[in-house]
Structures are given as C-alpha cells and as structure tokens.
Amino acid sequence: MTVPEARAGEAAEPARGERKSPGERTDGAGAPEGPSPAATAGQGAGGDPGAGAGRPRRRQARGEARIAQLLDAAADVFSASGYNGASTNAIAREAGVSPGTLYQFFPNKEAIAVELGDQLMHRWRETYGAAFVVSHLELPLDRLLDAVLDPLIAFNCENPAFAVLTHGSGIPGVISREHDALHATMLSRTEQLLAAYLPEVPADRIARIAAMSFVLFQAGLDLVMSHEGAERDAYVTELKAVMYRYLEPLACDRPDTGAQAAKDTP
Template sequence: MPETAAHQEQEQPRRRQARGERRIAQLLEAAASVFCATGYTAASTNAIAREAGVSPGTLYQFFPNKEAIAIELGDRLMHQLRTTYGEALAPATAATTLREAVDAAVDRFVDFNCEHPALFALMHGPDIPGRLTEEHDALHAGLVTRIEGLLASLLPDTPPAALTRTAHMCLGLYKAGLELILAHEGGERDAYVQELKNVLVRYLEPLADARPDAGAAAHGRARLL
C-alpha cells in the first residue's frame, strides 16, 4: 500500500502538468484564431477566452495578458518555422532540377504559412508584441544562410557575394508572393502559388545558364521546360 500511495503522489503532478499543457495549447489555438480574425491590436483576452470556451479567470491562470499569449504563440511558431526551413532548404542533389528544388521549397513554406497564418498576422500589424521583431530578424538571417546553401548546390562556382544577393532576392520575391497567396483561397490561391514558382524559376534560370559548364546548364534548362 505505501508504494501505491507514493506512486499516486508522483502521478498527480504529472496529470496536473499534462492538463496544464493541454489548456495552454487550447488557449494558444484560440489566440491564433482571434489574431487572424481581428489582428493582434484589436484582440482582447476576453475574446481569446471566449474562443477557447473558458472563463477569463482560467486564462489568467496561465497568461497575465494578451502580449504574453502572443509571445508564447510567436515563439512556438518560429521554432516550427526553423524546423520547416531546415528540411525544405537542404542542399539539392546532383539529380535535382531547379524547378524541382523551387517547387519543393515553396510548397513547404506555403503549406506552413497556410496552416499557421497567425505568425503572418502577428508580424504584419501596427503593434508587434515583445521581441518578436528581433527574433524574426534573426530567423530571417538564418533563412538567408540556408537559401545560400541551397543555391550553392544548384549554382556552383557562383561567387559568395552573388549567392547572398540572390538569396535575398529569392526571399524578397517569396515574401511578396506570400502576401498575395494568403489573400486568396482555393483554386485562385493555387494559381498564385504557381505564379510565384514561375517567377523564382525564371529569375534563377539565367544564373544557372551562366555557369561555366554551359552544355550541362543547357541540358538542365531543357529539363525544366
């Protein structure tokens, strides 16, 4: 019996912790929905609690204010985004065409942003909570570095300065296209995704064709068409 009692005492904090984690996840999901619907500035803790189906008092057990909720949500989404770009921007193999590399990277990033529009909502409002701006800038720098790595595998012998410039351009084109993509739904969204892919491929094709191995480049371009 004493062993059973001790075991129960150990299990109770674990169960409370698990319930707490589920409640936090519920509140963050509700906050994401409210931020997307109204924007961060107009959102309120009452609206988030209502969306989560809990009382404001329950919300305040876990978060002191709206900003704390947004910071936690933003941190989690940025962590997921880092994982996504680490997978999507791995160096291409020799058999990977430019079109295939662009398609794969764009699809992964678009899917992430369509599944988690709250990050876009938090970063594009008049008020950005906490240190999300600084964290986003750091993520942006890391993202450029990963794009450089992918481009280096697709455009060998390109000078480092040119790779950096090209990586910044690719990211800028993607961010501009993403805003249009998220503004549409269904087939029209798919059409904008395809337009973005086409823009990136047509931007990068001349750089691929300018490589010293012109014959291999021409063959690679033929595979794209």
Template sequence: MPGTPGKEQPRRRQARGERRIQQLLDAAASVFCATGYTAASTNAIAREAGVSPGTLYQFFPNKEAIAIEMGDRLVHEMRETYGEALAPVDPATPLADAVGAAVDRFMTFNTEHPVFFTLMHGPDVPGGITEAHDALHATLVGRIEDLLTSLLPPDTDRAHVRRTAHVCLGVYKAGLELALGHEGAEREAYVQETKDVLVRYLDPLVGDRLGQPAH
C-alpha cells in the same frame, strides 16, 4: 510500483495544463487573424476559447505573453520546416523541382498557420516576437544562400549569392501574402505564379549548372 499513483497525478495535471494552453493558443490564433494583434484582447481570446478571463490569466498574464509563446512555438516549427526545405540539392535536380519543393513546404506551413504571417509582419507586434523574427530572417537568408550555393556556378561571388537570397525571400513573401488572401484554386494559382517567378529569376543565374540552358 509504490509511489507511482503519486507521480501520475502531477503528470495528468501537467497534461491538462498543456491542453488548456494549446486551447488558448488556438483561440488566440483565430482572434489575431480576424482582428490583428493590436485590436485583439484577452477577453476576446477567452471568449473564443470558451473559458473565463480568470482561467486565461492562470496561464498568461496578458496577450503579449500569449503572442510570444505562440511565436516561439511557430518559430521552432518553422526552423524544422526550412531545415528540410532548404537543404542543398543534387546538381542533377531540375531547377523547377528544387524551387517547387522549397516553396511548397513553406507555403504549406504558412497556409496551415496563417497567424505566423500575422504575428511576423503585423504593424504592432511584441518586442520578443520582433527579435525572433529578426533572428529567423537572418538564419533563413543563410539557409537560402546554402541552397543557392548548390545551384549556382562555384565561382559565384558571395555578395551576389546573398543579394540573390534576399531577392528570393522577398519574392516568396510577396507571393505568400497573395496566396493567403485567396483560397482553393485561386490560392494554388498564386503559389504556382510564385514558383514561376523564382524559376525565371534564377534560371539565367543557374545556367547549365542543372543541365539547363541559360536564357
């Protein structure tokens, strides 16, 4: 078709640019995880990516821009993850299965992207990421509330559901930090401990809602 070669060239340039951006983001993730955000530098990121600082600056003006772009992509992917992980469940689903499925999805995401924890929970992160984290946290708590509503008795007070959601998220974050600090069988053990703590916490609240006796 006439004109097609002219259209293909910008597409190829765009594809090359996206690959370079991803290369820089992957390098930044390694540096942020190794040194923390504060100690990281654009020179270290460029060195990790195997490019010159000048090449990096063609795509990002500073490390904050890199972190914000990375955070945006991770938050988008995380939203897709919790959309699946925190959907209401069939009341016949055993509590341990419901909790285990949600924890597994989140643990998998966070262990595959450890930089997410570094950026979201570090002592000094860019304002844009802090805002994204606050929005994500609020939405995440809301989705956990939705999941709990499908598990808890229908007359449960909404304020109690919200408190329970906050406690569940706090327990998960503590378990995640421990899991990220270990590998292999030891990491799996911490993931299982996290599930066990959540099940034991929720079991008396759920009672026979899922066909299980309250203890």
C-alpha cells in the same frame, strides 16, 4: 491599426485595473488589479520583464491541454483581428472559457502572443530546415522549387497567425527580435545553397540573388495568403513561375558537378 485604435476597440469589453506594466492584467472583465502570479513568474532574472516577456508560469501536466486550447483560440483571434485588435476577452470567448480561466495560465495578451510566437517559430525552423537541404540541389530547377517552396507556402497558409505575429504592428519586442534572428539565419542558409548550386557565381552576386529571392517569395506569398481555393493555387503557380524565370538563366550555366560536390550543412 494603430495602438490608440486597438485600445479603443478593447474598451468595448468590460475591463478593470488597466495598467501599462506587461506583467499586469490589462483587458479581462472583472480581473483584479495588480500583477498576477503568472506575470511574476514570467519575468527573467533581475526582474526584467523583457527577459521573460510575460511567459506563462510553471505548468502542471493537467494544464497542457488547456494551454493548447487557449493558444489555438488566440491564433484564430489574431488571424481575424490582428494583434492590436485582439483582446484576452475575445480569446477566452473563442476558447469557450471564462477570462478567469485564461488568467490562470496567462497574465495578459502579450504573454499569449509570446508563447504562441515561440511555438510557431519553432515549427517554422523545422519546416525550412527540412526544405533547405542540399540534396534538393540534385533536382531539376522546377522540381527543386517545388521541394523548397511547397512546405514553406503550406506552413504559412496553415498558420496565418505566424504572419500576424512576425510582421504586424505593436507585437511584443521579443517576438520581433527572434524573428529578425530567424530571418538572418534563413538568408544565410539560402546563400549557402545558392553558392552550392551556382559555384561559378561570385559571392557578392550570390548575396544579391538570395536577397532578391527572399523579396520575390515574400511578395508572392502575400498574394497567395490573400486568396483561397483555386485562386490561391493559381497564385502559387505564378509565384513558382516568377522564381523559375529569375533563376533559370543562372541554372543553365551551372556545371553538372556543382550539386554532386555539395554536402549538407548542419
């Protein structure tokens, strides 16, 4: 969906004071024009809106539950409609609150996306950090793939909004930059593990194997995510089969001492 289409979709809901500034309310019914206090608080030093990217204003403890409720609703709306197709009105309806209540915590859709993206990427770091450990290299290849891929697949299936906010069009730039940095870190970690698993393979080929493994995983994950139930499980099995058949010829030539000599990276 293009940006013009998204604006046309949001126009169906009552809106006032639509402005281009990310610090202003853009799609709330009856919302007053001009920047909200939360928008001003979300800006970084020097007034750069990109530094804070519309982050919510300082919270009180009693508002944490409401923020969690709004972010859960936003995840559902982003998953169903995409980022461009979502609106603050739709998120408020999904959360069962008024747009005015939503604006007490977030100035606009961008701020909600940035906050939700921060949380999801933090949890993604924890997930792949637990999966990409050198101790798994002591396992046979099929069990190694289970140990590494199962938590990554489970996270994406349980959090479909993560794919929307990291691969969708029109998402806030701060999310794109953070995801690019995260992707580079994951690729580097994959190369480290492969180098420990396949110590006889030259570094330049390890880099290519890591990049190819990423592409294979992402393509298979897209198919997994597009199905449910038994059919999703079947695609998970196919994805692991593809990864196994790609890596198994290399693993056959691996010295037995390769994994034993490896140590966990920080």
